[in-house]
Amino acid sequence: MSLYTYLLISAIIFAIGAYGIITQRSGIKILMCIELLLNSANLNLVAFSSFNGNATGQVFAIFSIAIAAAEAAIGFAILVALFRVRDTINLDDINILRW
């Protein structure tokens, strides 16, 4: 497979993630879509790294995965806490900081 195939797949995943973030209303689904965005970026990094014969990109991907894990943990923790207080994770209902 050529580099373009990987990039194309990555772009598709990214588009799916972005679409999800814009259209979904549930906090959990949005977090999942963010994971898609991150992983599409990771895929890019690994693909370039592999085709250029330079391991740096893969190292970055590993960092990025680790950070994504932390981010997901915090995100879900916030959602759980939110659910306890407000009984909902529908982001449309959570807007008290608006004007």
Add this chain to the structure above:
Amino acid sequence: MFSDYAALIVLLPVIAFVLTLFLGKKLYSGGALLPIAAIAGSFIISFGTFLEIYPKDGIVQQSWPWFAGMNIGILIDPLAVVMLMMVSFVSLLIHIYAVGYMSHDHAKPRYFAETSLFTAAMLSVVLSDNILQFFISWELVGLCSFLLIGFWYHKPSAAAAAKKAFLVTRVGDVLFLTGIVLLYVNMSEIIAGRGFTVPEGNFILQFKTMFEAIPLINPTQLTYITLLFFGGAIGKSGQFPLHGWLPDAMEGPTTVSALIHAATMVTAGVYLVARTFPMFAATPSTLSAGVPDSLLIVAYVGGFTALFAATMGLVMNDIKRVLAYSTVSQLGYMMLALGTAGAVVGAQAVGISMFHLISHAFFKALLFLCAGSVIHAVGTNDIREMGGLFGKMKITGTTMFIAALALAGIGIPFINIGTAGFFSKDMIIEKAFEYGELKGDFIPYAFAIIAALLTSIYIFRLWFMAFTGKPRSERHSHESPGVMTRPLMILALFALFFGFAHLGFYDYLNKNFELMTGEKAAPEGESLQMSPIIVLLPVIVGVLGFLISYAIYHKKMLDMSKLVSSENPLYKLLLNRYYEPKIGADIIGVKLTHDVVAQSGEFVDRKIIDGLVIDNIIGNTLFKLGEFVRKLQTGVVQNYASVILLGLGLLIILLRIKFGGT
């Protein structure tokens, strides 16, 4: 070998601070053991360093570049090493004592963490080899003082006292900082204009460099610099007119009072003057012949404070307040020593002052810890409600009596047997007399000798009222546990016997500035033959004070009710502390700052600037614009995400246009 680890002296308590703060809750007694171990480590390293450098008259210097010609460094010379040992030792004993004293408190981890940080900051003040690091540690010490005075922050009086301490010492700190800036400006000037070069491996604000630059600095400027430094010392050491915060600081736990407001922190001001003593001694003599101006002012402020604070100590009824005024008064003695002895025997004054500082640290820490033991047992601070405690608290009573003897300076002249205070304070009083003889100015001596009489009266008044006679209230009291009484006994030993080290101490400290600059210290002034009455007088007034207190407060030979009443204007004046809190809060705080400065500022701001310009044109426009713009914040995450994606897309397109490519 120990001196290589000198940095650990400061770092160990810092580590203990972090660990205690976060883990203290889970450890024995709120994590008290961590600071105790760390400070014991600091003491061992300090003591080891002392043993290493004492025989060969060495000093320890380590320094690392920081920024723009500044550095961080360590300087352990005789002056610093004796302070290091004192601070770490007294702090160690007080920490051990606090395990017992604070045993009922819920916030022990916070207490021990803060005292540990305080110790680290104070040790860092002592170790600093440059004035900037000195100032930073100095501020950290001030912060810890604020935190610890306000330790029981739910008490409004404690919160107010903490605020007062912070604000009043801030006045001094600003002066000190101004002094540093002025010094830096002058140093830069002589480097640019008079060919002064900072030696290789040295830095611009190091004490060493400062002392080398003294002859080149404009003498008038030098006077300003030293007086500004002294302004900082006035704030920190509670000298007149910035003394008011120290008695109020007694709102903190008694151990804090012992640690900070008696033994260690308040001595930082004296230490600052001692540390920069060559600069004080080099100022020109315009006010009085043969006496450098700055030293003259130091002597007068110190002497006046010694007397002024002692008068208030006579009438206070709060056991800790009496001791607080005593501290202010004794710090005045140290300043007086630097000033008067500095004028007659040059740099030897540092040894004389430091000896009193260290012996004072022992007996004043002891007095406070005894007071803490009494308060712990009786549950009140008011000596009018105590009485007859000696039968129940033998150890506390005895050790406190020893401390009182040391504070009053009781001893036997000519054969040189006496308490620590006898050696240190008599030396100061004698030097003040010598100053009077040589310079024809006996005012400092008068301050010193009258204050000595008052000191003896107020401290024995305290002791007799608390420990003898009949109990004046129905309070249950008991001797404190061993963890509290043992530090008392150790300190009592020092208060009794430390004085015998005086000759070696003076010799060692006299070398201090020679070791640093490599030059001989100022030649010794001619020794004066004193008449026996002058030598005896300090002890006579000490004993006299004891007898007066004995007669009045134990034997009740005089009826004090006439004197001690609100009818007596003098008593009223003293009890109201010369109206200092009123002057500070009502006149300076409310009338001057709020009514005049703040109100006129408010008038200009609201009526002129807002009313004429900003509010009508700029203010209203911005306000309306804001009303419109804030509608963009919909609070819907998806809108934000869409805008971000849109922005990203635009950015990519722009990059394509700018840089081309396929």
